[in-house]
Amino acid sequence: MIGGTCVRCSGRIAALQKETVAREKARQLSDQTSYPVIYRMLKGIVLCGVCLDALPLIGNDYCQRCGRDMEYQTCIGNEGLCRDCVHGEDGQILVANRSLLRYEEGEKDLLGLFKYRGDERLASYYGTLLAITVQRFYRSIGFTCITTVPLHPQRLRERGFNQVDLLARHLGVATKIPVRPLLRRTKDTPKLSKQRGRVSRQESMREAFAWDGNNMPCVSKILLIDDIYTTGSTLRSCARTIRGHMGPSCEIYSLTIYR
Amino acid sequence: MREYLLYIKACGGSIPQVQTYVTPSFSVDRSFWQEREGCVLHVIGKTSSLALAFSLRAKVNGYLMEQVGKGRMLTEGYVKELRALAVSSVCEASSLYGREAVSVQDRLEQGWFSWEPIEESVEVSYRGGKESRKWTGAQLGFLGGRELLRRSSSRENLQEAVLNELLDGRALLWDEIETLLKKRGADAQDLLAILHSFVLANKAEWRPGIRLAVTKGWWRKQLELVCERCGSAGAKVEFTYCHTCEQGCAYCTACLGMGRSKCCTPYFLMDVGESLIRSADHLQNVARLEWAGNYSADQSRAAERARCFVANPRPGLSEFLIWAVCGAGKTELLFPSVTEALAAGGRVLIATPRKDVVLELAPRIQRVFPGAKVIAVHGSSSEKWEESDITIATTHQVMRYHRRFLLVVLDEVDAFPYHNDPILYRALSRAVKKNGKLLYLSATPPGYLQKRLVGKGRPTLGSSGVIPLFSDTHVLLPGRYHGAALPVPKILTVQGLHKRVQKNRVVAPFIEAISTSLNEDRQVFVFVPRVDEIDRVLSYLQKWLPAHAEEMDGVHAADPMREEKVLAFREKRYTVMVTTTILERGVTIPKSDVVVVGAEAPVFDEASLVQIAGRVGRSVDDTTGSVLFLQAERATSPTRAVRQISQMNNLAQKLAEQRGLS
Ligand SMILES: [Zn+2]
Ligand SMILES: [Zn+2]
Ligand SMILES: [Zn+2]
Ligand SMILES: [Zn+2]
Numbered sequence: 001m002i003g004g005t006c007v008r009c010s011g012r013i014a015a016l017q018k019e020t021v022a023r024e025k026a027r028q029l030s031d032q033t034s035y036p037v038i039y040r041m042l043k044g045i046v047l048c049g050v051c052l053d054a055l056p057l058i059g060n061d062y063c064q065r066c067g068r069d070m071e072y073q074t075c076i077g078n079e080g081l082c083r084d085c086v087h088g089e090d091g092q093i094l095v096a097n098r099s100l101l102r103y104e105e106g107e108k109d110l111l112g113l114f115k116y117r118g119d120e121r122l123a124s125y126y127g128t129l130l131a132i133t134v135q136r137f138y139r140s141i142g143f144t145c146i147t148t149v150p151l152h153p154q155r156l157r158e159r160g161f162n163q164v165d166l167l168a169r170h171l172g173v174a175t176k177i178p179v180r181p182l183l184r185r186t187k188d189t190p191k192l193s194k195q196r197g198r199v200s201r202q203e204s205m206r207e208a209f210a211w212d213g214n215n216m217p218c219v220s221k222i223l224l225i226d227d228i229y230t231t232g233s234t235l236r237s238c239a240r241t242i243r244g245h246m247g248p249s250c251e252i253y254s255l256t257i258y259r
Numbered sequence: 260m261r262e263y264l265l266y267i268k269a270c271g272g273s274i275p276q277v278q279t280y281v282t283p284s285f286s287v288d289r290s291f292w293q294e295r296e297g298c299v300l301h302v303i304g305k306t307s308s309l310a311l312a313f314s315l316r317a318k319v320n321g322y323l324m325e326q327v328g329k330g331r332m333l334t335e336g337y338v339k340e341l342r343a344l345a346v347s348s349v350c351e352a353s354s355l356y357g358r359e360a361v362s363v364q365d366r367l368e369q370g371w372f373s374w375e376p377i378e379e380s381v382e383v384s385y386r387g388g389k390e391s392r393k394w395t396g397a398q399l400g401f402l403g404g405r406e407l408l409r410r411s412s413s414r415e416n417l418q419e420a421v422l423n424e425l426l427d428g429r430a431l432l433w434d435e436i437e438t439l440l441k442k443r444g445a446d447a448q449d450l451l452a453i454l455h456s457f458v459l460a461n462k463a464e465w466r467p468g469i470r471l472a473v474t475k476g477w478w479r480k481q482l483e484l485v486c487e488r489c490g491s492a493g494a495k496v497e498f499t500y501c502h503t504c505e506q507g508c509a510y511c512t513a514c515l516g517m518g519r520s521k522c523c524t525p526y527f528l529m530d531v532g533e534s535l536i537r538s539a540d541h542l543q544n545v546a547r548l549e550w551a552g553n554y555s556a557d558q559s560r561a562a563e564r565a566r567c568f569v570a571n572p573r574p575g576l577s578e579f580l581i582w583a584v585c586g587a588g589k590t591e592l593l594f595p596s597v598t599e600a601l602a603a604g605g606r607v608l609i610a611t612p613r614k615d616v617v618l619e620l621a622p623r624i625q626r627v628f629p630g631a632k633v634i635a636v637h638g639s640s641s642e643k644w645e646e647s648d649i650t651i652a653t654t655h656q657v658m659r660y661h662r663r664f665l666l667v668v669l670d671e672v673d674a675f676p677y678h679n680d681p682i683l684y685r686a687l688s689r690a691v692k693k694n695g696k697l698l699y700l701s702a703t704p705p706g707y708l709q710k711r712l713v714g715k716g717r718p719t720l721g722s723s724g725v726i727p728l729f730s731d732t733h734v735l736l737p738g739r740y741h742g743a744a745l746p747v748p749k750i751l752t753v754q755g756l757h758k759r760v761q762k763n764r765v766v767a768p769f770i771e772a773i774s775t776s777l778n779e780d781r782q783v784f785v786f787v788p789r790v791d792e793i794d795r796v797l798s799y800l801q802k803w804l805p806a807h808a809e810e811m812d813g814v815h816a817a818d819p820m821r822e823e824k825v826l827a828f829r830e831k832r833y834t835v836m837v838t839t840t841i842l843e844r845g846v847t848i849p850k851s852d853v854v855v856v857g858a859e860a861p862v863f864d865e866a867s868l869v870q871i872a873g874r875v876g877r878s879v880d881d882t883t884g885s886v887l888f889l890q891a892e893r894a895t896s897p898t899r900a901v902r903q904i905s906q907m908n909n910l911a912q913k914l915a916e917q918r919g920l921s
Binding site (some may be wrong): 117119156161 | 260497499501502503504508510512515516518519521523817
């Protein structure tokens with residue numbers, strides 16, 4: 001385990017310095033009821049005070065649907081929705097998406113280390129960030145279960161690890177919500193970064209998933225997690241498959257680290 | 260899923276020769292043995308964990324050597340015993356793994372390792388080759404199952420030749436081999452089988468990325484996992500349930516940045532040998548040195564000694580240190596050695612800890628060796644997989660080579676981040692060809708290298724004795740190329756130094772030193788021990804020297820503006836730069852002075868302070884300058900650094916006098 005060294009800067013974590021930052025950030029992310037929980041999680045996170053302070057947290061002005069930070073949006077849409085969500089099609093498939101961090105340049109290396117290099121030691125760090133996000137946005141929703149965006153079996157075998165599954169497990173332990181695999185990936189889509197444009201990505205996502213879970217009560221609230229929300233097409237495609245099987249009374253919320 | 264089969268090969272006359280093998284493709288082995296000798300192959304079982312297969316091989320081999328050594332015949336009953344041994348070993352490893360793998364979340368109820376025992380013995384009769392030795396397995400009296408095999412159609416020799424050429428001298432994980440072949444446009448069918456045939460033919464070695472062994476501790480047995488690529492073990496190797504081999508696996512976190520080395524990934528070390536046979540004309544062109552510079556008398560002697568070392572065919576003479584003070588012109592010293600190695604038909608590697616040095620060095624070397632192919636290899640380099648005569652690489656990348664270079668040069672051996680790291684030395688010695696040479700280049704060689712290479716057993720630096728100027732294993736260049744002495748630092752102890760700075764109280768020698776330099780139109784490096792002190796010292800100086808406040812700035816390693824700031828300092832837009840040890844080497848500014856604030860801090864060791872002092876007085880136009888070490892309390896490193904510098908000056912002077920006499 002990493003223990004006393006910061007996962008971002010590899011520096012030693014000075015407890016005293018971190019304490020102040022953790023308090024300040026906890027106040028920023030919580031209301032009175034959730035403060036103790038969020039504070040405890042922030043304190044336990046493997047970051048030093050400086051790096052904790054530098055986290056690109058999404059502020060309190062965010063898109064009500066996709067969770068994007070509105071402060072960084074040039075065009076502010078109506079009814080608390082960002083431009084993409086106002087114009088986007090089938091917005092109702094997902095009730096909402098929430099994320100904790102903006103996907104800034106400095107974040108790419110760390111996520112890459114986890115996602116592509118397979119440094120599984122980061123799972124507990126990112127898992128805690130997700131747990132904080134649940135506390136921040138989804139505290140009052142009683143989720144039936146957590147589920148993940150699956151990898152194609154072929155890809156999973158090549159890579160040997162599934163970073164989103166590791167996240168789900170950490171989140172499940174932290175929130176005491178059961179984790180259930182519900183989906184199977186039927187199409188092996190190329191790496192997102194290699195696809196050109198939004199439309200082609202949405203196209204390639206169509207029917208990429210199939211139902212692969214046990215039966216559940218049809219009035220379920222499902223928390224769907226992934227590492228990053230880019231256009232949301234992957235998450236929506238998963239949600240569509242789940243609702244297709246479980247019926248329209250099933251509500252699906254998504255949760256990612258980055259937006 | 261790839262699977263690996265474990266089998267025992269038995270052959271020979273009255274005294275059977277037995278050996279255990281692991282193969283990804285049994286048919287390759289069968290046809291390989293068929294072409295060489297008749298034998299019986301007793302299959303033990305298979306698994307998708309290469310590490311497990313290798314550990315069983317070691318176990319079975321050990322057992323065999325012991326028993327067969329006692330004259331026991333390899334009967335069918337005995338083979339059965341061995342199969343049982345394998346099964347019980349897997350169980351043992353499984354339970355040990357489970358004990359350690361508490362943090363792995365996919366806890367398995369039944370066994371962490373999967374092993375499928377196979378009861379099959381195959382008789383292979385001799386079929387081909389040029390020698391017509393008559394031999395049948397039956398003569399040995401084995402009772403194994405019989406299966407006659409047809410000699411498989413011979414593989415394309417052309418394909419093998421291409422792979423030989425591409426992979427020679429490299430040590431790569433399976434995924435890296437695939438990447439390399441793709442980048443070089445080679446397309447091999449059934450690559451693993453071909454590579455395995457190289458292994459059988461002794462042209463390559465292979466291992467699992469992470470080696471697994473059950474060792475006897477003082478108290479109980481334990482599982483030992485070691486990264487075969489970088490040599491890390493213990494806490495550096497993480498347990499994980501793996502979706503590639505679908506069982507207990509482990510990966511190395513120390514070399515993770517270069518890809519995941521794990522239990523189920525084959526790691527190939529290729530040593531084809533003499534694959535590079537080129538014409539004399541070609542070699543002459545490759546080794547052609549076009550350099551208009553001049554050596555000083557001392558430089559030329561040092562360079563010649565290094566060249567002689569490289570040219571010396573004496574075995575055992577494999578390491579040499581060029582110890583050249585800061586500003587001695589050490590890169591130029593390498594040219595004759597590099598020429599020597601290239602002319603002999605070898606490849607050359609220059610390894611350095613820092614990427615910016617790689618990027619700066621590559622074009623410089625290419626200019627002086629216009630006929631050679633020079634590549635720069637670092638983490639994100641696109642030339643990584645190309646063929647070359649001279650490779651300039653970061654020390655990390657050296658791990659990817661295996662007996663590839665006739666000459667390996669390690670530049671700045673004492674520099675961050677690999678100082679005295681066993682991983683580095685392991686990788687370096689592996690990159691050198693058999694009979695190849697390893698050359699260290701440093702201004703401040705670490706103690707263990709001095710002990711090893713500088714006049715063996717004789718007094719070295721720090722002691723009062725004289726440092727020998729050369730030996731079979733080193734050469735020392737104590738003077739700068741312009742001939743002027745190294746500026747000797749001044750040490751000043753200021754009581755409560757850090758408090759004073761913090762409270763903005765006057766530290767007269769500090770402020771005076773800086774204002775003197777600025778008044779003389781010189782620039783100043785101010786070194787502080789830690790990043791968080793940069794701003795403090797910067798604002799302190801800005802307060803006390805308000806006239807120059809605008810020309811001051813600070814820079815640290817992770818500073819997003821780092822390159823811009825260093826450039827601005829080079830262009831004299833800034834006159835004072837407050838920084839940490841990141842600027843201790845590399846950045847050279849004519850007409851500059853140095854102040855270290857807090858020289859007693861542990862980050863400033865002797866070598867670091869010598870390097871820092873070495874910033875000053877390097878250019879021919881300005882050979883002097885001032886170096887001030889401010890310390891809050893007495894410390895050994897500043898004193899030792901001053902002693903080292905003075906010692907070098909004395910040696911240089913003596914050398915000059917000798918030259919004058921002769
Ligand atoms: Zn940090
Ligand atoms: Zn939105
Ligand atoms: Zn390693
Ligand atoms: Zn594995």
